[in-house]
Amino acid sequence: MTITSQPDAGGHFGPYGGRFVPEVLMAPLEELEHAYAEARKDPAFHAELASLMKNYAGRPTALWRARRLSEHLGGADIYIKREDLLHTGAHKINNCLGQILLAKRMGKTRVIAETGAGQHGVATATVCALFGLDCTVYMGEEDMRRQRLNVFRMRLLGAKVVGVTYGSRTLKDAISEAMRDWVTNIEHTHYLLGSALGAHPYPLMVRDFHSVIGIEARAQMLEAAGRLPDTVIACVGGGSNAIGMFHAFVGDAGVALIGVEAGGRNLTLGEHAARFAGGSPGVLQGCYSYVLQNADGQIALTHSISAGLDYAMIGPEHANLADLGRASYVNCSDADALNAAMMLSRMEGIIPALESSHAVAEAIRRAPSEKGKVILVNLSGRGDKDIDIYRENLKELDGQ
């Protein structure tokens, strides 16, 4: 079976994706689609992006062989792709650099974004500071509380952070609010969406800007281990770090692709964000994909200890890869993610973001029974932003 990673003209990956937005937004989406199609063909665009990725963001990122962790688990050989080492501390900057160049090409003077964990908001505020564009970031109040450090970072970078006070007060509501802003200010404003989600062309464009992760990692694996990994693991919120990692490996039939969703407290609707475990196809915020919803088609509330995975829908290309059986999706509980973060910190000296800890947890779970195999984990971000949550949950380490 050959799997095409190119959506159709309407932005469909298999049946998923598309463009489900109010009529007013069709024009700016078409404008963006055309601008991106032009940029894609323009060597100057690629050159400028490559230069920023290298000199500003710090690419290529390292591939680290996690020897102590692998030996401790006594099975598979684990390699870690260090997206946490990028400027601003997570993979999100890859997409932001690509989109800010597009915003400039389109002559936009104002940028808006949503953020969950705050990493995308920080990356957006960063590129806006770099290019001198006005920046507003929408963030659910619950997320502002649990990712306080990032709220301040955004403000320090000159962005306006607007709290969203309704719904679940998390990522989903921040996206809705950003869409309302966009619909009102389309002329001068670019919506810098932060995951492989939403209406076409976002899932395609965001994937492309992150595909550098998998391209580098694939070459680095061949160089370091002389072979491709047996299994590639990434956490999946909307799906950007995972699809960026998977993209280069989709054609390698022997490489298993595993996405890890947030299993939250348990798998009762409202207590997790595992769309493949508890969801069904539906439409939310411009896109047709797997979504957590109730019997009346109302979008369900979600929970995850990690703000970045706490979202009701998964990106459309993941839905298609799952249907085709090319990627599989598992979930990891809050507790297992915390344990994985602790283990990676102690064994490798790397404090991961809580989102990324979900991917690490899956590697830890599989490694003992996969002796002789090679596992590649995408470490999408570093854990500084999560220190408060680690402190709250690892009380035995705190205090005198």
Added chain:
Amino acid sequence: MANSRIARRFAELRAKNEPALVAYVTAGDPTLDATVGIVAALERGGADVIELGVPFSDPIADGPVIMKGAERALAAGASLRGVLDCAARIRAVSDIPILLFSYLNPLMRYGFAKLAADAHAAGVDGVLMTDVSVEEAEPYVASMRDAGLDTVFLAAPTSTPERLALVGRFSSGFVYLVSRTGVTGVRDQVSSQALPLVERMREHTSLPLAVGFGIAKAADAEAVGRLADGVVVGSAFVKLIEAHAGTPELEPRIEALARELKNGAMRSRMTAQA
């Protein structure tokens, strides 16, 4: 649908040189029972067509007023089945055309074919979905038309001529023109984007054109009545519901606002004739 209740109502009004008052309320806000009374009050005040909003958890095209209305309706337990039952109760006592106004997901979840049959049985006349673009419309339009329901689409100031042509082709009953780039909500004046849009849309369809988004006062209705066949008002009614739900004042106030708006719209034709 050439002979639908919506088409007939617009034709009657056109014959009388009257603009239509199209009134939006979110069904189930504050309760489905209350909606039946609110719609009766709208009709007494002069509303010609009712847009019955299906509450949705994530209404990306709505401003705070209608968003809160949807939250109240969902908190009170409104479901799509409940909204259809509510429509049937309205239909039992009134001949006013009813258009379901919804986001896609609740209808998709219910199933288009089942929805079309059940909506028709409940006396609903048409469906409008805010987040279904003409590109994605075919399967849904076919199901609705098969059941004899009108499909109304939105046109916006940002729509290209190609898109306006498709909006005209997929719409029946009337076309809903979004008067401004923005979300629903009460504004100070009618957008200057409205007139050019009416003129551009006229080139693509002979269907009646109704203009909405931001219209709240008699003077706005009069301004829109000069341009278009219908005036759509939503947030102004939902605001009254927010302020007076559960009190005996609600229905009289709704009726009075509808009358004021309808009279405002009518004035547009008097001055036009003078």
